[in-house]
Amino acid sequence: MAAHSVRLKTLGAETLCGADQPVLDAFLRENVWLPHGCAQGTCGSCKLRVIEGEVDHGAAPEFTLTTDERAEGLALACQARPRSDLLVEPLADIADDGVVRHPLRDVVGTVAELTDIARGTRRLVIDLDEPIPFTAGQYVELTVPGTELRRQYSMANPPSETSRLELHVRHTPGGAATDGWIFAGMAVGDRVDVRGPLGVFGVGRPQDEPxxxxxxxxxxxxxxxxxxxxxxxxxxxxxxxxxxxxxxxxxxxxxxxxxxxxxxxxxxxxxxxxxxxxxxxxxxxxxxxxxxxxxxxxxxxxxxxxxxxxxxxxxxxxxxxxxxxxxxxxxxxxxxxxxxxxxxxxxxx
Ligand SMILES: Cc1cc2nc3c(=O)[nH]c(=O)nc-3n(C[C@H](O)[C@H](O)[C@H](O)COP(=O)(O)OP(=O)(O)OC[C@H]3O[C@@H](n4cnc5c(N)ncnc54)[C@H](O)[C@@H]3O)c2cc1C
Ligand code: FES
The missing domain is CATH 3.40.50.80 (Nucleotide-binding domain of ferredoxin-NADP reductase (FNR) module)
Structure with missing residues (x-):
């Protein structure tokens, strides 16, 4: 399917977004930083106004994006796919906050360590084929093998280490990624699809406050x-x-x-x-x-x-x-x- 042009009104930044690609994904790959949190439709922090054009709201749940908000022209950047060229504007502030951002990318890695460290908790260390630079507090998404499901896990290693990620994973009974994979069949040496960095949580620059x-x-x-x-x-x-x-x-x-x-x-x-x-x-x-x-x-x-x-x-x-x-x-x-x-x-x- 064809890609569409998506433009941010205030910043003027423009990107090409695939017809099946969330608008957030397209901008983050260009290192144009849009406000977001969970990347899965639950937090609402990526809400934007569609000023011109039409979107498919994807899997946006009603409690995060109500029918009235859709009618008003609002959309979730992490879910919305373009149906035409778009002019959009995030609701949250996109002014430069002095934090150095890193472009979103897809990298393959190899499981280097998988250890039980606490009750129902594993340390998962992944050696990446290529580095993923990130800011302390950000997360990556892992794709559950054989599915299109992605799950978010925060980096525990410092940003000075970009080629080896340390993740802490808690077991969720009945969960696709944990119960069905990380606590089941996953083994050292397995190849893993990793996407990141994502998220705005963390300390990205010096601060005065304790x-x-x-x-x-x-x-x-x-x-x-x-x-x-x-x-x-x-x-x-x-x-x-x-x-x-x-x-x-x-x-x-x-x-x-x-x-x-x-x-x-x-x-x-x-x-x-x-x-x-x-x-x-x-x-x-x-x-x-x-x-x-x-x-x-x-x-x-x-x-x-x-x-x-x-x-x-x-x-x-x-x-x-x-x-x-x-x-x-x-x-x-x-x-x-x-x-x-x-x-x-x-x-x-
Ligand atoms: C930004 C972010 C960062 C995160 N970082 C971490 C981290 O560092 N460490 C960590 O351990 N976790 C983290 N998480 C949570 C993690 O991403 C996963 O959500 C978690 O591991 C569970 O995934 P899962 O696939 O095992 O469970 P899921 O498949 O998502 O299932 C979760 C629960 O929902 C139930 N469920 C699933 N589908 C249905 C349905 N249709 N109807 C009813 N119930 C259903 C399941 O039975 C299960 O109990 C993070 C989440 C976010 C948003
Ligand atoms: S709803 Fe959380 S980032 Fe889109």
């Missing part, structure tokens, strides 16, 4: 990348890293963070357990943060993990007077989140 990092489960992956990059490059004046789990079986890489804590007085590591008494912090990670800080004014935060934890953490930080514009969130949504918000909530509980 940062609180709150991770639930494998939400630790982008935090590890952020911590390693921030400490190596002096990006953040002071960092508190919180990692929440139910019991000690859910925690991992504590030795890495304790070693970093020993070498960097401005880095603090705080693992928290919600269902086990121990000599560390006990309680939900959000409650531990609440108890640790009487005020978070002038600080920033990065939250990553299950959507419920991320939302609870953001509320706690606002209660402690952190400015909402300094709270950055990455929610690990999955296919169940595409069904409807209420069904997704039932699946999680």
């Amino acid at each position: 940062a609180i990092l709150i991770a639930g489960g494998t939400g630790l992956a982008p935090m590890k990348s952020i911590v390693l990059a921030a400490l190596a490059e002096g990006l953040v004046p002071e960092i508190w890293l919180y990692h929440g789990g139910r019991t000690e079986a859910d925690l991992y890489d504590g030795d890495v963070f304790r070693e970093l804590e020993g070498r960097h007085p401005d880095f603090h590591y705080r693992p928290c357990l919600s269902e086990q008494e121990w000599d560390g912090a006990s309680g939900l990670v959000t409650d531990v943060v609440l108890a640790d800080f009487t005020s978070c004014k002038g600080m920033s935060a990065y939250l990553c993990g299950p959507p419920a934890m991320v939302e609870a953490g953001a509320k706690v930080l606002k209660r402690r007077r952190m400015a909402p514009r300094l709270i950055f969130k990455e929610e690990f949504t999955d296919t169940s989140d595409l069904l409807s918000p209420s069904t997704a909530e039932e699946e999680r509980t």
Whole structure:
């Protein structure tokens, strides 16, 4: 099928977009950075206005893009395919924020390591045939073999390592990528299709504000990348890293963070357990943060993990007077989140 021209009204940037290619994909490959988050239709942060032309909304779910919004000419850049030449404008700000971006690309890699590191959690290391430069906090998508399904996993390695990706994967019962592949047939030496980098979460330039990092489960992956990059490059004046789990079986890489804590007085590591008494912090990670800080004014935060934890953490930080514009969130949504918000909530509980 023919490609169509797609132009951004304010920036004037133009790209050719295949008839079966999402508009977001076309621009990111040209390194024209559009706002986005999940790349799978669940977050809504890639919404744009179609000023001229027509799109196919693809798999955009009704709760992210309502019938009324479609009628008003809105679309999700990560789902919309052009049906004609287009003139579009993202709803979110696309002003230059000083972060160096890297073009989206497809690369093949080889599984170099696959290790159980915590309850239902594996470290997956992939050696890439060609490097994928990225910013600390970003993610890649893996294609489930024999399907067109893509799943998102955040880089845990620092951006200085572009040819070997470290991913932390949590097992999801019944999940196509995890239950059916990464925790089933995947083996060292397998070839893997990788697409990236994606996402706007993370620390891409030096900042003045100290940062609180709150991770639930494998939400630790982008935090590890952020911590390693921030400490190596002096990006953040002071960092508190919180990692929440139910019991000690859910925690991992504590030795890495304790070693970093020993070498960097401005880095603090705080693992928290919600269902086990121990000599560390006990309680939900959000409650531990609440108890640790009487005020978070002038600080920033990065939250990553299950959507419920991320939302609870953001509320706690606002209660402690952190400015909402300094709270950055990455929610690990999955296919169940595409069904409807209420069904997704039932699946999680
Ligand atoms: C930006 C981003 C970054 C991420 N980073 C990470 C990371 O670093 N580490 C990590 O572990 N995860 C991460 N995730 C989550 C990850 O991408 C996958 O969603 C997760 O691994 C589950 O994938 P899966 O294919 O195994 O499960 P899926 O196939 O997506 O299934 C998920 C759940 O939905 C159910 N389900 C599927 N289809 C249906 C249906 N039709 N009806 C009812 N129920 C259904 C399944 O039974 C299962 O319980 C990230 C997600 C995002 C959006
Ligand atoms: S990036 Fe399009 S809905 Fe999340």
